[in-house]
Structures are given as C-alpha cells and as structure tokens.
Amino acid sequence: METVMTDTHTPIALITGGSRGLGRATALWLARKGADVILTYHSNREAAEATRAEIEAIGQKAEILQLDTGRVSDFPDFAARVRQRLQDVWKRSRLDFLVNNAGQGVYQRFEQTSEAEFDSLVDVHLKGVFFLTQALLPLIIDGGRIVNVSSGLTRITLPGFAAYATMKGAVEVLTRYLALELGERGITVNVLAPGAIETDFGGGMVRDNAEMNAQIAAVTALGRVGQPDDIGGALSSLLMGDTRWMTAQRIEVSGGQGL
Numbered sequence: 001m002e003t004v005m006t007d008t009h010t011p012i013a014l015i016t017g018g019s020r021g022l023g024r025a026t027a028l029w030l031a032r033k034g035a036d037v038i039l040t041y042h043s044n045r046e047a048a049e050a051t052r053a054e055i056e057a058i059g060q061k062a063e064i065l066q067l068d069t070g071r072v073s074d075f076p077d078f079a080a081r082v083r084q085r086l087q088d089v090w091k092r093s094r095l096d097f098l099v100n101n102a103g104q105g106v107y108q109r110f111e112q113t114s115e116a117e118f119d120s121l122v123d124v125h126l127k128g129v130f131f132l133t134q135a136l137l138p139l140i141i142d143g144g145r146i147v148n149v150s151s152g153l154t155r156i157t158l159p160g161f162a163a164y165a166t167m168k169g170a171v172e173v174l175t176r177y178l179a180l181e182l183g184e185r186g187i188t189v190n191v192l193a194p195g196a197i198e199t200d201f202g203g204g205m206v207r208d209n210a211e212m213n214a215q216i217a218a219v220t221a222l223g224r225v226g227q228p229d230d231i232g233g234a235l236s237s238l239l240m241g242d243t244r245w246m247t248a249q250r251i252e253v254s255g256g257q258g259l
C-alpha cells in the first residue's frame with residue numbers, strides 16, 4: 001500500500017468542481033506539474049469532458065465523475081466509484097490530494113435570504129465538505145494533502161454575502177480541526193481563500209459586471225481582479241510545492257484585495 005510520495009510516484013488529485021473555473025485551472029496547473037487528476041462535475045458534463053481533454057493533451061491521466069456535493073447520502077457510492085476508478089486506471093488504492101472546491105454562489109442581502117437559499121449553501125459548502133472528506137479519507141494516503149477553498153469574504157465584508165461567507169467561515173474552522181486530527185496520519189489540511197476571480201461563479205458577476213469589476217480592481221493592491229490561473233498556480237503549489245510542514249493555515253490569494 002502506498003503511503004509516501006517518491007520521485008517516481010505520480011500524484012493523483014481529486015478536485016470537486018474541477019470542470020470549470022478555479023477547479024479547472026487547478027487541474028491544468030497540477031497536470032503541468034506532473035499530477036493525474038480525478039475531477040468531478042455537477043451537471044455540465046461537456047465542460048468536464050473538455051477539461052479532461054486538456055489534461056490529456058498535457059500528457060497526464062484524467063478521469064471525470066459526476067457528483068452533487070450537496071447530497072451526503074450519495075457519498076458512500078461516490079467513494080466506491082473513486083476506489084474502483086483508482087484500481088482500474090492506476091492500479092492503486094489511494095489518492096494523494098483532495099481539493100474541496102465545488103460550489104455555487106448565492107448573492108442575497110441578509111434580510112431577503114430565504115431558508116432554502118441558506119440550506120443550499122449549508123448542503124454544498126459545509127455539509128458537503130465535511131462529509132465528503134470523511135467519506136474519502138480511507139482513500140487518501142498517509143502524508144497526503146487536503147485544500148479547502150474558502151473566500152476572501154471571510155475577512156472582508158460586502159453586502160449580499162452573509163449566508164455564503166458564513167459557510168466559508170465554518171469551513172475555515174473545520175480546516176483547523178481536520179489538520180489536528182488528520183495530522184496523526186501526516187495529512188496536511190489548509191484553506192485557500194481566493195479574492196474575486198473572473199469565472200462563471202455567481203452568474204459571472206465579477207467577470208461580466210464592469211462596474212463591480214472596476215470597483216474591486218480599485219481596492220486591490222495589484223490593481224485588477226483575479227484570473228482562474230492566479231488561483232490554479234497558488235493551489236497547485238500548496239499541493240505540489242515544498243509545503244509539507246504547513247498545515248491548519250488560511251492562505252488568501254486575492255492580489256491584496258481590501259487591505
């Protein structure tokens with residue numbers, strides 16, 4: 001059974017929501033650094049297939065699996081599918097890296113936020129991260145790495161993100177507790193908190209709303225909003241860089257937004 005990474009060991013990363021946006025960018029960065037990837041998508045299989053083709057063009061293996069990270073009852077079956085795929089494609093029983101990235105945006109002022117909107121965020125951004133990590137833990141090598149994707153909105157406050165940022169804040173606390181308990185197996189657990197990035201997220205508002213884009217750029221030290229590659233580079237470095245002694249940390253990758 002594999003436990004530590006060696007020079008000849010090709011790492012395998014599982015990225016939730018790896019079909020588009022930040023997950024896709026991270027998958028491509030990891031592939032360029034020599035990792036293979038299992039990426040999940042929710043409903044956009046076409047985007048997942050396109051990302052898989054891009055990874056294969058780089059020369060790495062990629063597998064795609066459908067998953068709704070808001071449906072905890074599906075996780076045992078999902079873990080079984082991951083186990084089977086690891087065996088069939090890699091003749092291995094474990095993954096090296098888990099990236100809890102999948103998620104949807106809900107932009108709603110506090111007073112108008114419905115219980116259904118709140119619950120959808122709890123399901124995907126909190127329960128999903130908690131129980132998917134639990135379900136996949138037996139499939140992660142000792143000495144592996146987990147990164148949970150949070151948001152700059154846990155540090156800076158903007159109207160309309162109370163429920164969303166509350167979930168991300170919870171994930172940051174969860175990360176420290178996971179780091180403590182999983183440290184026994186040499187697994188590191190960190191949070192990467194992106195600032196505003198131009199993706200489809202939240203209806204593409206950072207990318208497509210010129211006024212919002214300019215406002216964020218004006219309060220960002222590096223003078224622009226982020227691109228998916230800005231996150232893919234940083235996140236892949238957390239997984240494949242010399243960061244093995246770094247755990248329980250929140251790393252913000254925002255170009256210095258709202259300092």
Ligand SMILES: NC(=O)c1ccc[n+]([C@@H]2O[C@H](COP(=O)([O-])OP(=O)(O)OC[C@H]3O[C@@H](n4cnc5c(N)ncnc54)[C@H](OP(=O)(O)O)[C@@H]3O)[C@@H](O)[C@H]2O)c1
Nearest residue numbers: 017020021022041042043044068069102103197199200201
């Ligand atoms: N973009 C930003 O400005 C920003 C800033 C801070 C943090 N974040 C966080 O970064 C993460 C990725 O965001 P993004 O900007 O890359 O978003 P995105 O471009 O909208 O991509 C979202 C990804 O998550 C998947 N997904 C959505 N809901 C899902 C569900 N219920 N179950 C499983 N997968 C689901 C999507 O799958 P399909 O393709 O099948 O729909 C897609 O792969 C999220 O956790 C978000 O909160 C984003």
